[in-house]
Amino acid sequence: MIPVESESSTKNGMKVVYVAKENIFQYLKERKEEGFDTLLMISGVDYRDHLEVMYHLLSSSSGSRLIVKTKTNDEVDSVTSLWKGADWHERETWDLVGIKFKNHPNLKRILLAEGWNGHPLRKDYPMDKKQYVNLGDDGEDIVSYEKTEGY
Amino acid sequence: MEDRVIEINFGPQHPSTHGVLRIKVKLDGEIIVDAQPVIGYLHRNAEKLAEMGSYPKGMIYIDRLDYVAALNMELGYVLAVENLMDVQVPERAQWIRMLMVELNREASHLIWLGTHGLDMGMLTPFFYCFRERERILRIFDEITGSRLLYNYFAIGGVYSDITPKAIEMIKAWTDDFGSKLEEIQSILGKSYIYVSRTKGVGVLTAEDILSYGVTGPMQRASGIKRDVRKNSPYLYYDRINFDVPSRTEGDVYARFLVRIEEMRQSIRIVKQVLDKLPQGDFYNKKYSKPMLVRLKTTGESYVPTESPKGEFGIHLIGDGSSIPYRVRIRSPSFANLSSIPTMLKGYKIADLTAAVSSIDPVFGEVDR
Structure with missing residues (x-):
């Protein structure tokens, strides 16, 4: 026991x-x-x-x-x-x-894109910093803080 | 051998994925050797959003989880909050809640039935189901003022009382929905093509069901007769009579029969609730709107409820402030969907849509 x-x-x-x-x-x-x-x-x-x-x-x-x-x-x-x-x-x-x-x-990550920075349900997660996901040439997601052509 | 296996993408945008589901399918000829679902396309992090506002504010995000059964989602949240804060709810409000939740279960199952028929190549049941669902939505419109996302249940009761006109509408609906359901069932169930495409397809054994944590109609179609309404009653489900339908085959056809039978039982429940509906307050006057935002509490609570897809519950943890510390959503579709690799392995690619739609996934709830 x-x-x-x-x-x-x-x-x-x-x-x-x-x-x-x-x-x-x-x-x-x-x-x-x-x-x-x-x-x-x-x-x-x-x-x-x-x-x-x-x-x-x-x-x-x-x-x-x-x-x-x-x-x-x-x-x-x-x-x-x-x-x-x-x-x-x-x-x-x-x-x-x-x-x-x-x-x-x-x-691996399941809901967010692989490569996401931080874990959202942590209490110290920065809520004001936006992250953008783009599709790379190899078909994988690319996460960055810069807004480019992604969504 | 290895080079004969090809990998194809099913979805994320495909008419029969019921949302944004992507399945990576590995095929050997027509046979599925591996299927891995990819989810997260509709992720909004409702848990974090609900942890940022006061207790009543969380409701608007909870509404949008399973958007075809919004009232069932709201119920899980209000029951958890009321349990956590020892809020007393008037008897009439509880009966109204039960009535609304059962009507919404019918609406949700009708959407499933219509789209499931569509996936099997039949357009007719879709129109029949949406015609019936429209009548339920008109009842909701009369009572709550909205058709899809209601925000109707409040902490301590409901926002508005049921009008006599709404009761007339519900009575008229319960009187003839039974025969309409018979009609819809016979379109699918008496079709040789439908039955031969669903019998013995997408089988989950009772062992798989327990291992994956699958709940709801899928569980009952595989021989595990468990319904939260019966096993740990909430509201007044212990005061009314209804049966829990179950089958032992565990295939798509069994899930179809279980859901149809559940709709019949829901009519029974609605009729009994209308008979028993007492007079009185429809909300607890102590919890008027300005009071609600000041609610504070500590401790934790998890109240399981039976949503149309399975066991739904919210684990709430309060830290003494007016904002919930942790809102953890137990979403049935998430666990049900994770059984896809076992459910599809060894079947043909043509069985994929039948099996996937028999789960009844709603992506607002899977991705949260």
């Missing part, structure tokens, strides 16, 4: 547990074997002094829910080997919040 650091709950009584980031993969694997077979989403929160990753789990047979959180500074283990759906959610979390996932097979 992987120890839980602390426990709390959301306003509507959903259980929230904090797990150390070294144990997150093992903890989620244990929960999956216990019956939490659906991973609804993975998301990241920027708390300025640290980042947090949230995993929303659901048991399709009993209907019980669990939110697992872990604190990190840059990276956590990927859970793509447990759930195929984690692939896109982890790519999105990397794209928008800037949390790296170790052992992810294809950790």
Whole structure:
């Protein structure tokens, strides 16, 4: 059994547990074997002094829910080997919040263009600096701060 | 072997991608060996936008997620905010919400049905579906004043009461929509071409469904009978009778049947809501408009709801100021769409449009 650091709950009584980031993969694997077979989403929160990753789990047979959180500074283990759906959610979390996932097979940006500067959901992201995307000669996107012919 | 495989681009601008979806398809002759969806063409970062204004301001961005079922999106947001702030909502407002959400589910499924028929090469169901949807939009126009993006649900209730004229319109609609639906179903379901193009196509097993986190009608078409309205009821879904349709085949045809049956159940729900609609306030007077922008809270909340595409919910985190600290959107289409590589592998290129449109993706919600 992987120890839980602390426990709390959301306003509507959903259980929230904090797990150390070294144990997150093992903890989620244990929960999956216990019956939490659906991973609804993975998301990241920027708390300025640290980042947090949230995993929303659901048991399709009993209907019980669990939110697992872990604190990190840059990276956590990927859970793509447990759930195929984690692939896109982890790519999105990397794209928008800037949390790296170790052992992810294809950790690229998913919503923004490859080469985008910064991660928009970080609290220190400069909102006044516009970035423009252009199509390069090789068919790949080019991101720059200068407005050229792009969109 | 390797040089026989060619790579083609499906989309981003293609009539049957339902928006701006690009799929990189690798073909060996006619057989799809690999299909990788590319998304992000409609990305606006609604999460960041909603984190920049007060709680009621976030609503206008949430509206624009799944723009064909805007009220279902609004419901997810208001329920999360109300839960976070312990806002009491009058009973009449809750029943009105349920009525509107079910009508919007019908409108969304009708759009899906029409465009799905279009993808299968049939123009007729498209007109039939849009005729029926038009009647629902006129009801919405009468109640909310707009036809597509309503901004109708407010924190603590709804913005306007239902008029007697609207109730007459809804009653007239529920009376004959059932037979119209029968008609539309028979155009597709009795067509040999349609059935042979959809049966056994785009199969997802129950195992795939769980692994990808697929929810909604797609999940129920693969034998997992789970509906948030039944399993963890919100509003007053526990006080009315309805069935959760499900199939076990997991193919495009099963998804078609499940959605049609869901529309029948929605009519049942609408009829029951009209019978039970109590008199009273339609919003909580404590939360009038000037009050709303000053709402402050701490803590977190996630309220799951059943949108037409699957489980929709918003994880809200407040930090004590009047601006939400984190608005995380759980969008069902995003997870459903990620199952495309498994769903298409081994099928022919002609099955691609059938399989993709059976997901019912709406790109406002996928790309957010």
